[in-house]
Amino acid sequence: MQAFSTDGTFFLFCAGPARGEALVADLTNHLIAITTGFTGASVVLFGAIDGPGDVAVVVRGPDRDVTVRRKTRVAGIWVNSEEVNFGNVPSFYFVAASRPLEEIVSPAIAAFYRLGVTNLEMKPEGMSPSRLADEFVTALVRTQQNARLFPNSLGKVNFIGERLFRTTIEFPANVPTGTYLVQVFLVRDRDVVSGQTTPLVVSKVGIDADVFGFAGRQPGLYGAIAVLTAMVAGWLASLPFRSA
């Protein structure tokens, strides 16, 4: 279970469709482009199943390391006094299902397929399980929920008739960039019987991507250009004063 990474699921489900195409699904859009006017995006996932059953959908952003800090009061001032590192936390997480998760899958299956925020593997590094560790996990989840990067509740997968389904995935303006994995599960008799994984790319495009990429690849030159641009702008700004 520990070694079961998102990459693992990807390989697992590559074999999925061979079992008779029990499930097909696709996204209205495979690229979310962050441009200068980006204020968030929504993507519709739609598909069909070949028989009765329920559908669950999980979207995971790229895993990243994260540091959670806690402020305590020291001499009247609130200071970051404790910190805990978490490895490989999904930077974005979304889950939706056609019925409440506990009604359609067993707890073991939900944990195995990481269905639901409580089933995400978030282990504080170098910290044994304790109430304090739990508090940091809760804080991490709450912060992500406030940033609308984790869901507050289970999303809804709607069926249109018996076979066709759809759900809408909302991405806020602060969505992290990278390759996302969209996993769709067909559930029967409290177990996952089929699945499909589709990638979704969130990427900065246009001038923002150029600026960001340039600032990362050539930080010295970027800094020099930023300074020169400001100097020229300052010089231009001083011109109208000459007539005064």
Added chain:
Amino acid sequence: MDIYLPIAEVSVDVFVLLALGGAVGFLTGVFGVGGGFLLTPLLIFIGVPPTVAVASSANQLVGASVSGVLVHWRRGNVDFKMGYVLLAGGLAGSVLGVWIFTLLKRLGQIELTISVCYVVLLGTLGALMMVESIHAQLRLHRPGMRRHKLHQHNWMHGLPLKARFRRSKLYISTLLPIGLGFVVGVFSAILGIGGGFIMVPAMIYMLGMPTSIVPGTSLLQIIFVAANVTLLQAYTNRTVDAVLALVLLVGGVIGARIGSRFGARLRGDQLRLLLALLVLAVAAKLAFDLTARPSDPYSIVWEKP
């Protein structure tokens, strides 16, 4: 209309940024200080990450001080020799400052340091300016008071390496402006400010420079210190958002022109009193934020991929 800032990685209303740049530019026009001490806290307030706010303010400051120096230079109010000596100290100070910034960022204490520095600096300075301007107001009503000497002679004038600064009509130890430049350089890097509000009073009261020469000379060295901070921040911490800095500059140009017209109508001591009130208000807000129970004691920082 929202604009996505590529380095800060947040969407901010472009008109809010223009208004912010305009307000800070207005202050520059009225009071002749850079306004960085207000810009950084306000940027943090509207949701720009503190590290990006500090570095981008320095970038904005390069432009604002270039235009300021050019205006003063045309009036002959810049002491280049003094500016370069201050600069030598300032560059060394900003290297140390960026190093401290990087260290504190890693320890997770940079935001606290920025806030505490602001409260202490703004609080002290605001109080001093307030007292001074109230005294000046009172003196107006009692004419015939004896004028003070330009500056007092004390231990500072016994320091070695003396040099003549013709434009400032001074013969003082070069260690004084170098030391002053160094201290301001450290704060510039940590706080994203030009340090005009520390530098200007120190040049008048500590070095004893003529008031007319002070703003232009202070801004001259601020150009280079701010440019150095921008370069070092871009290289070391990758926190300079050039798009943010440019939008702020555009607003600043408009604000500065309105401000300089407005400032010409006010008396000097009235200006200083208003500035003192403003500085104290910012210090009080920041002090409140430090001591009040935070809405969430937890904060998270993602590692860059």
